[in-house]
Amino acid sequence: MGGECELALAGGVKLYLHPVNYVELCxxxxxxxxxxxxxxxxGADGFVPGEGVGVxxxxxxxxxxxxxxxxxxxxxxxxxxxxxxxxxYTVPSPHAQRELVSQALQxxxxxxxxxxxxxxxxxxxxxxxxxxVRALTQAFARQGAGEGHRCxxxxxxxxxxxxxxxxxxxxLTK
Numbered sequence: 247m248g249g250e251c252e253l254a255l256a257g258g259v260k261l262y263l264h265p266v267n268y269v270e271l272c273x274x275x276x277x278x279x280x281x282x283x284x285x286x287x288x289g290a291d292g293f294v295p296g297e298g299v300g301v302x303x304x305x306x307x308x309x310x311x312x313x314x315x316x317x318x319x320x321x322x323x324x325x326x327x328x329x330x331x332x333x334x335y336t337v338p339s340p341h342a343q344r345e346l347v348s349q350a351l352q353x354x355x356x357x358x359x360x361x362x363x364x365x366x367x368x369x370x371x372x373x374x375x376x377x378x379v380r381a382l383t384q385a386f387a388r389q390g391a392g393e394g395h396r397c398x399x400x401x402x403x404x405x406x407x408x409x410x411x412x413x414x415x416x417x418l419t420k
Contacts, residue, residue, distance in 0.1 A: 252309065257301030258412025271295060276336060278370060283408070285368030285401035286375050293369040296407020300415035319418075323353035338367075338374050343381030344388070351389045358389035361397055365417040368401025369408055 262268060271277050278284075278292040310317050327346045329339040351358055367378055379399070386395065402416045409416060 252305065254304040255301055256304055256415070256418075257299070258409065258415040259299045260409040260412040261297050262295060268295065274336075276371075283370040283404045285370045285404045286366075286379065286399055287370070287404075290370040290372055290375060292371055293403060293408040296403070296409050298406060298409050298412060298416065300412070300419050302415070302418060322356060323350050325350040325353060336371065336373065338377050338381075340377045340381045340384070343378060344384045347382060347385035348388050351385065358386035358391035358397075359395055361386070361391075363398045363400065365420055366399055366401050367413070367417075368399070368403055370401075370403060 276292055278290075278294050280289075280291065281294060283292075283294040284290040304321070305313075305315075307317070307320055325346050327342055327349075329342040332339050351361075364382060366382070368375055382397075382399070386397065391397075400420075402420055403413070406416055
């Protein structure tokens, strides 16, 4: 929040209000043929669309403590970037993802070895999931995590479906 406000609501909404959205996803062959999302799993063949709404209240840690709030998580750092030019909409950039994770770890002043779980994007696609794993592995290695470091990886998309533009709020909430 950078000192610009005392409280902030962060959230997202995804609703399929017209069938044309589903038709377009089918036409681009982005959806799982079996109707099951298998994030980072064997047999992953696409995502399943989902609908949802989520919101979180953000405030400074010092204020939350002073107010006696039940603190669910502390955001140590944030980073944002753009994937740049890739081979297509469904093709993530491993370089951009690696740089984003590296930057977030540096800003948080946190060694990769301190991370034991990542709630990842994990759409359940044959192309995207391995790129995400490779980018995370490279970013962690850059930050000192060696071959022996283990980090669990998850994605709520296997449970909820992909909320597209609102896809980050379920992971943040988890």
